[in-house]
Amino acid sequence: MNDILLMLPGPTTVAPRVLNAMSKAVVNHRGAKYGEILTETTELMSKVFQTQNDSYLLTGSGTAAMEAGIANTVAPGEKMLNVVGGKFGERFMKIAQTHGIDAQELAVEWGTAVTPEAVEEALEADEDIKAVSVIHNETSTGVAAPIEAIGKVMKNYDALYIVDTVSSLAGDEVNVDKFGIDVCLTGSQKCIAAPPGMAAITLSDDAWAAVDKVESNTFYLDLKAARKSGSKVPPETPYTPSVSLTYAMNEALKMVMEEGLDNRVARHHKAAKASVAAVKALGLELFADEAVSSATVTAVKMPEGITDADFRGTTRDKYGVELAGGQDHLKGNIFRIGHMGNISYKELTQTFAAIGMTLKGLGAIDDAGAGVASIAESYL
């Protein structure tokens, strides 16, 4: 096992039974055995997405599913609205532009969440918008968007509702059918706690109708091809999938279902709440608006006078805890604690001990144990 505790917003610590699943024999991906494991895995995926629709696995990271999700459903020249309040919202903008989509931005201040009213206003103002993309959990800022409430707004419009749940599915509440999500996508290495390298996507009937109208402009990520191969008996993927990662996803999704989705979501919310309290107990400041702060990642302002290299270098090299830094203009200004996947008080205690000792060592705080004490109280 890795002796560095990964407290990152992906990749997250992978359980031994998931790692072991990957050591099974690699089988023919065009045979009955793989068909069986693929069927079981995509069915588990649909359960986790909470949808009656089929799910598809893509060999690639979460970004592959982001690209598949929009390139197949929005045609070049068509208008798409992207909520942008961080790095991943920006990514949807860039992917859309890459595919010649008329990408419009609904800008949200980093650290705050979009409101359903803002989405409604944008849709009212422009009836040509064919799709709206929202990042459920903006991992770069630690903010969760109100995807259920936005879904209620979206029901009154024809535009497709595309939601990135890469850092929230199996960690925060995502109910694809209930929320009216047309395209929902995720990745393996965040809350699902499988190794990096697989993504998954599910589409509603409306989204498939859009796929049938859009001329394919991506080859590897062509969802028409994925649907065609997926409907074979036994089902297949268009090109060679990562057989080993399929085993890993299968085992990780079984762990999710064994814990129970609701329990798992509650556990993540508890970790988030405990983390927020511990951050405050150390006298540190949250970056995100607390009312909309994420269930899976907590962003913290870097204390005055402390450099990212000193802080995160020490937590990692001296205390064995790997935290994430800030991205773009937040680089050096914040650090992020990923509490997704298999996380409970044990990992948080170690994490806040490392943060407390590091900050005291750097002269930024007096009480190194305040965070740990707070974690203990939260979990008592």
Ligand SMILES: *Cc1c(COP(=O)(O)O)cnc(C)c1O
């Ligand atoms: C991690 C992440 C992605 C995908 O990133 P990959 O590195 O391609 O797996 C997409 N969206 C969000 C919100 C993420 O956190």
